[in-house]
Amino acid sequence: MIDEGKPIFVQIAExxxxxIIDGVYPAETQVPSTNEFAAFYRINPATAGKGVNLLVDDGxxxxxxxxxxxxxxxxxxxxxxKRRDAxxxxxxRPLLAEAAKLGIGAEQLTRMIQTAADERPATPQIQTTPxxxxxxxVSA
Amino acid sequence: xxxxxxxxxxxxxxxxxxxxxxxxxxxxxNKWTVIWIPAMIMLFIGLVNWxxxxxxWAAAAPADRADAVDGTxxxxxxxxxxxxxxxxxxxxxxxxxxxxxxxSTTRRDFALGSGLTFxxxxxxxxxxxxxxxxxxxxxxxxxxxxxxxxxxxxxGESLGGRLxxxxxxxxxxxxxxxxxxxxxxxxRMNGILAAGAVFILLVxxxxxxITLTQSWPAVGDWFAANGPxxxxxxxxxxxxxAAIAGYAVLGRATPRS
Amino acid sequence: xxxxxxxxxxxxxxxxxxxTKRFGSFTAIDDVSVTMKPGRIHGxxxxxxxxxxxxxxxxxxxxFATQGDIxxxxxxxxxxxxxxxxxxxxxxxxxxxxxxxxxxxxxSAPWFFENWDAEYAEQLVDEFRLPLNRRIKKLSRGQLxxxxxxxxxxxxxxxxxxxxxxxxxxxxxxxLFYDRLLEDFSExxxxxxxxxxxxxxxxxxxxxxxxxxxxxxLMDEDAETLRTSATTVVGxxxxxxxxxxxxxxLHRDGVGGLASVTVAGLSASDRSRAAAAGLxxxxxxxxxxxxxxxxxxxxxIEQTA
Numbered sequence: 248m249i250d251e252g253k254p255i256f257v258q259i260a261e262x263x264x265x266x267i268i269d270g271v272y273p274a275e276t277q278v279p280s281t282n283e284f285a286a287f288y289r290i291n292p293a294t295a296g297k298g299v300n301l302l303v304d305d306g307x308x309x310x311x312x313x314x315x316x317x318x319x320x321x322x323x324x325x326x327x328x329k330r331r332d333a334x335x336x337x338x339x340r341p342l343l344a345e346a347a348k349l350g351i352g353a354e355q356l357t358r359m360i361q362t363a364a365d366e367r368p369a370t371p372q373i374q375t376t377p378x379x380x381x382x383x384x385v386s387a
Numbered sequence: 388x389x390x391x392x393x394x395x396x397x398x399x400x401x402x403x404x405x406x407x408x409x410x411x412x413x414x415x416x417n418k419w420t421v422i423w424i425p426a427m428i429m430l431f432i433g434l435v436n437w438x439x440x441x442x443x444w445a446a447a448a449p450a451d452r453a454d455a456v457d458g459t460x461x462x463x464x465x466x467x468x469x470x471x472x473x474x475x476x477x478x479x480x481x482x483x484x485x486x487x488x489x490x491s492t493t494r495r496d497f498a499l500g501s502g503l504t505f506x507x508x509x510x511x512x513x514x515x516x517x518x519x520x521x522x523x524x525x526x527x528x529x530x531x532x533x534x535x536x537x538x539x540x541x542x543g544e545s546l547g548g549r550l551x552x553x554x555x556x557x558x559x560x561x562x563x564x565x566x567x568x569x570x571x572x573x574x575r576m577n578g579i580l581a582a583g584a585v586f587i588l589l590v591x592x593x594x595x596x597i598t599l600t601q602s603w604p605a606v607g608d609w610f611a612a613n614g615p616x617x618x619x620x621x622x623x624x625x626x627x628x629a630a631i632a633g634y635a636v637l638g639r640a641t642p643r644s
Numbered sequence: 645x646x647x648x649x650x651x652x653x654x655x656x657x658x659x660x661x662x663x664t665k666r667f668g669s670f671t672a673i674d675d676v677s678v679t680m681k682p683g684r685i686h687g688x689x690x691x692x693x694x695x696x697x698x699x700x701x702x703x704x705x706x707x708f709a710t711q712g713d714i715x716x717x718x719x720x721x722x723x724x725x726x727x728x729x730x731x732x733x734x735x736x737x738x739x740x741x742x743x744x745x746x747x748x749x750x751x752s753a754p755w756f757f758e759n760w761d762a763e764y765a766e767q768l769v770d771e772f773r774l775p776l777n778r779r780i781k782k783l784s785r786g787q788l789x790x791x792x793x794x795x796x797x798x799x800x801x802x803x804x805x806x807x808x809x810x811x812x813x814x815x816x817x818x819x820l821f822y823d824r825l826l827e828d829f830s831e832x833x834x835x836x837x838x839x840x841x842x843x844x845x846x847x848x849x850x851x852x853x854x855x856x857x858x859x860x861x862l863m864d865e866d867a868e869t870l871r872t873s874a875t876t877v878v879g880x881x882x883x884x885x886x887x888x889x890x891x892x893x894l895h896r897d898g899v900g901g902l903a904s905v906t907v908a909g910l911s912a913s914d915r916s917r918a919a920a921a922g923l924x925x926x927x928x929x930x931x932x933x934x935x936x937x938x939x940x941x942x943x944x945i946e947q948t949a
Contacts, residue, residue: 254872255848282830289822290848291685292830294868341919348922397717397802398758400725409755416748417741482741488706489738490756491728491801638723641707642739 255290259298264326267307272318278308280315403496410492410500411507413483420478421508426515429468433519436464440531465516465536472512472557476505476564477571484572485642498634505561513554517546548616555619555626562629569633572640655718657682657803657835658703663712665698665859672698674859676712680837680852682802685829687850687867688839689934695859696839697735700805704733716803732757732801734792736808740780746791747776759800764828768794771820785812793821797828805837818842822849843931847871853930857938867930874933876906879923887923895936906936 253261263278272278281299285292299316302308307322346356400406415421480501487497520536523529570578597603610618658680665673673695680686688696701707703714705721705728714721721727740749750769754760769776772790780788792809810818826849829836840846853870855863863870874894877884884903892908906928910918918925 254868256868282827285830286823286827288848289826291851291867292826293684293851294848297868336916340916344920344922398729400729406725412755413752416752417743419743420741478742482744485739486741486744489733489735490753491704491731491733492756493705493723493725493728495723496725639708641701 255288256294256297256301259284259288259290259295260301263298263302264307267318267323268326268330270323274318274320274322276318277314278316278318403499406492406496407500407503410483410487410497411504413487413490414479414501414504420482421475421504425468425471425475425512428471429515432464432467437529437531440529444531468512468516469556469560472509472560473564473567475508476561477568479504480565480568481571484568484637484640488642494637494640495634498637501565502630502634505558505565509554509557509561512557513550516553517550520549521546552615552619555622559619559622559626559629562626562633566629566633566636569636569640572642573636655682656680656715657717658837659713659715660699660703661713663699663702663714664710665702665707666710672859673702673709676856676859676861678854678861678864680835680854682835683833684851685825685836685838685849686852686854687843687846688837688854688856689841689843690839690856690862691841691938694856696856697737697807698859699856700733700735700807700837700839704728704731704805706733729758730802731805732796732799732803733805734796734807734809735805736789736792736811738792744780745777746774746780746783749780749791749795750776753795753799757799757801759802759832761798761800765794765798768797768824771824772817786814786817787812789813790817797824800828800832800834803835803837805839807839808841810840810842818845822846825849843934844929847930855934855937862937863934870933871930873909874906874928875910876904876926876928877918877923878902878904878926879921883921883923887918887921 263272266272266278278299279287281292281296284290284299285295288295299308303310303316305325306319307326308316309319310316343356346352351359483501484497487500488494492500516536523536567579567582570582574581597606613621656679658678660679661677663673663676664671676695676699688699690696698707702709703716703721705723708722716727717730719727721731746769750762750765753765754762768774772787772794774787774790774794775783780791783791789810789812793806793813796804796806796809810821813821822845825836838846838850847867850867853863853865853867854861865873877887879887879902881898881901881903884905888905888907893905894908895906897904897906904926910925915925
């Protein structure tokens with residue numbers, strides 16, 4: 248689950264973001280504590296804390312004193328928007344590069360995308376526990 | 388949630404008394420080395436001696452019996468008990484020193500605690516020894532007229548005198564053992580060999596000196612004049628020297644072998 | 645992205661400067677200077693015989709420095725009960741008194757460690773399956789290590805050193821140790837210094853990495869920084885060479901038309917460029933980083949493509 252490519256705290260933050268987007272943590276619900284993350288991923292608590300702090304700084308999480316960390320209102324929407332902005336860079340460009348390598352033209356590519364989209368289930372599954380949620384694969 | 392890397396609250400060191408006492412407790416944790424085994428050895432020596440007396444008593448003609456057993460008053464069996472104190476001291480120091488350092492004790496606390504331990508052990512054994520000597524008198528030599536705890540070396544002393552003699556002598560052997568062990572801790576085999584060589588030279592030198600000045604009679608007189616009580620009182624001096632020297636040597640010893 | 649830790653005005657737990665230790669003609673520690681901040685897990689990494697144990701023995705006052713200064717919690721540690729009261733040093737070569745059994749160790753430890761948690765110790769004894777009534781001489785290597793681990797964890801000493809305490813522990817027991825360490829460290833923060841040559845196993849636990857080689861400090865950095873300080877670029881030779889041109893190359897490797905070059909740190913934009921160029925980026929583990937650094941020093945020769 249943790250690979251060495253990106254800094255670990257970034258991966259922790261991204262994993263939490265994934266879970267928020269997937270609906271595992273709806274708005275105003277509590278996320279696990281830093282120590283719980285640290286124990287689960289088997290990493291130093293300070294590193295886990297750094298990851299959580301990233302999200303606090305971005306306004307995705309906020310702290311309720313004496314209780315823990317909670318998901319901010321509108322967090323999911325903001326994350327989705329952020330991901331959409333990054334979608335082109337993260338997924339499209341590599342896709343196009345690979346397609347170019349294989350000699351797949353833009354038209355053919357569009358057709359392939361349409362076919363694959365038709366085959367997908369209607370809505371994404373909502374996982375109930377972080378462990379079950381498939382890690383989106385931390386990209387290198 | 389801010390990450391506090393809180394400097395963990397520091398613990399204050401307990402007072403010297405408590406620190407020294409916990410070293411004493413550490414030395415006494417495993418009762419076998421310091422209590423049961425020495426006691427068993429003492430018992431064994433006692434038993435062997437008693438058997439020998441019985442043999443003498445049984446072999447002699449009834450009329451000669453008292454005479455025959457009388458010779459046991461020069462019994463040096465008790466001597467081995469004292470020498471074993473030396474062994475105990477070595478075991479305690481070599482065993483506990485690296486371990487106490489592992490428990491983050493200072494060498495000073497260890498030396499003081501071990502010194503106190505030996506004082507307590509010497510006192511305890513001395514009381515036991517004196518009691519046994521009282522019983523020996525009371526049972527008239529364990530029913531056979533034998534002498535182990537009342538051999539001529541303790542003759543004529545009151546119980547209190549005997550107690551002191553035994554205590555001082557045991558302390559002496561503890562000190563010698565502890566000092567040797569401290570030498571070993573600091574300088575390992577080389578230290579022991581060097582100290583042994585020095586000791587032998589000193590002894591031979593002393594013997595040579597006494598012989599050349601024909602002072603052996605004077606030496607004998609001195610022992611006679613002082614008696615067991617006086618001699619053991621004088622032993623306190625080398626005991627103190629050994630203890631202080633041991634403390635100094637241990638001061639820069641390391642647990643590494 | 646300000647994930648800054650606590651204010652830097654906190655006094656260091658351990659401060660070593662200009663430390664040298666010689667055994668006769670052999671220099672075990674050579675002009676070492678290092679600082680360890682409190683409340684963190686520090687890794688003291690290096691090959692066998694690099695000087696890890698010696699350094700820890702000097703810091704804990706068990707051995708004496710030839711030259712240099714050591715300060716623990718602001719004071720010199722040697723023969724200092726105020727400092728030593730807060731230290732627990734678990735070493736793999738710990739000698740126990742004759743005929744000692746684990747139960748004697750567990751009985752006597754609380755006298756020396758004020759924060760000792762007897763219940764926790766009992767729980768650990770169960771988990772590590774330590775036989776309490778067997779003579780320590782008769783214990784297996786793993787069980788011997790287990791005693792050390794249990795004392796180190798249950799002592800909750802503000803400064804705890806673990807010197808390769810898991811020799812002989814099987815993989816399950818080692819993982820148990822790491823898990824318990826992390827768990828207890830989270831609940832009862834303290835300063836932990838872990839020495840090992842099994843780098844990859846502990847890499848994610850560490851906050852601060854100190855690499856020592858032949859008595860000298862080779863690396864002294866934040867674990868996060870170190871982890872992202874290098875990346876391996878893999879792809880067709882031409883493309884890779886083009887990409888790594890004018891970059892700090894740490895290591896070259898390859899087979900046939902495939903090249904695998906390790907370079908120092910890549911930014912996010914670099915990563916996108918690489919992806920766009922069809923190159924793959926592979927992580928460099930802490931172990932690889934350290935091995936490469938210690939090897940290069942020895943061979944002095946870099947492989948060229």
